Amino acid sequence: DAGVTQSPTHLIKTRGQHVTLRCSPISGHKSVSWYQQVLGQGPQFIFQYYEKEERGRGNFPDRFSARQFPNYSSELNVNALLLGDSALYLCASSPEGGRDEQFFGPGTRLTVL
Amino acid sequence: AQSVTQLDSQVPVFEEAPVELRCNYSSSVSVYLFWYVQYPNQGLQLLLKYLSGSTLVKGINGFEAEFNKSQTSFHLRKPSVHISDTAEYFCAVRDAFQGAQKLVFGQGTRLTINP
Numbered sequence: 001d002a003g004v005t006q007s008p009t010h011l012i013k014t015r016g017q018h019v020t021l022r023c024s025p026i027s028g029h030k031s032v033s034w035y036q037q038v039l040g041q042g043p044q045f046i047f048q049y050y051e052k053e054e055r056g057r058g059n060f061p062d063r064f065s066a067r068q069f070p071n072y073s074s075e076l077n078v079n080a081l082l083l084g085d086s087a088l089y090l091c092a093s094s095p096e097g098g099r100d101e102q103f104f105g106p107g108t109r110l111t112v113l
Numbered sequence: 114a115q116s117v118t119q120l121d122s123q124v125p126v127f128e129e130a131p132v133e134l135r136c137n138y139s140s141s142v143s144v145y146l147f148w149y150v151q152y153p154n155q156g157l158q159l160l161l162k163y164l165s166g167s168t169l170v171k172g173i174n175g176f177e178a179e180f181n182k183s184q185t186s187f188h189l190r191k192p193s194v195h196i197s198d199t200a201e202y203f204c205a206v207r208d209a210f211q212g213a214q215k216l217v218f219g220q221g222t223r224l225t226i227n228p
Contacts, residue, residue: 004156033215042117042203042218043157045210056213090156092216102216104149104157 002027004093004105012111013081021076021108025093031055032074033102034066037088049074050096078110086112115139115208119219126194127227134189134222136204145207146187147216148178152200160202163187174198199226 005024013019025032031050035043045058049068063079072093078085088109092102120135138144145164149157161172168180178189187204201223205216 033213035216040221042205042221043216045213045215045217048213048215056211056215058210058215092157094214101147101159101162103159106156109154 004091004103006089006091006105006108008108009106010109010111012113014113015081015083017081017112018077018079019081019110021078021089021091021110023074023076023091023093023105025072025074025091026103029093029095029103030072031094031096032068032072033092033094034074034076035090035092036060037090037107038084039087043090046076081112083112086110114210115144115206115217117204117206117217117219119202119204119222121222122220123223123225125225125227128196129193131192132190132194132198132224134202134204134224136187136189136219138185138187138204138206140185146178146180147205147207148172148176148187148189149203149205149218150174150200151203151221157203160189194224194226196226196228198224200224 007022033048034046037043047066048055052068066076068074088107090107091105094102116139118137147162148160163180171177201221204219
C-alpha cells in the first residue's frame, strides 16, 4: 500500500512569492496534518484537517493557509514568502481525527532565497 | 499545553554499545507519547508509542522505551546499536488543541554511531 505522498520534493522560491505544497494521505485516512520543520529543530504543528474541515491551527501567520479536498488530499499555501519560511514541510495522515497514530510523508524541502 | 524536552542534542556512541536517549514531558492527567526517527533527507518514521498499559514499550529495530509517570520521562533505549541507527530521534507527546490532536515534538537528538 502506498504511504503518504507529497509533492514536490524540493522547491526553490524567492521572497514575496507564493507556494503550494500538496499531500495525498494513505488510502482510507480522513485526517491530514501539516508540520513545519526548520533545520535543527523538531517539527511544529501548522494545521489539522479532518473531513475537509479545519480542526486546529498552530501559531503561524495568516500567510499560511490550507484546504482539504473531497478525496482527502490536501494543499498547504504560503503567501508572501519570507526567508524564515525555508524549512521541510511534513504532511501526516491518520484514519480519523488524529487520536491514533499519524503517518508522515517524506516532506517537501522549501528554500526561499 | 503539553511540552517535551530532549535532554541531549547529540549522542555519540560506538557500534554495538548500548544507548539511551532521554525525554521528559510536562505532566498531564493522561499522556500519549511517541518516538520517531528521521534519517537524512527523509520524513519521520514511528519507532514506538505509549498509549496505555505496560510501561515498557517495544518498538521496531530493537528499540524500547519506558514510561515513568513519577519522573515524567519516556527514555528510549537500545542494547546494541548499529551504524544504520545513525539518525535524528524525536520524542513527541500528543496534545489536544482547538479540537485538533497535534503532536508536540522535542528538539531532537542526533545519534551518531562510530565504528
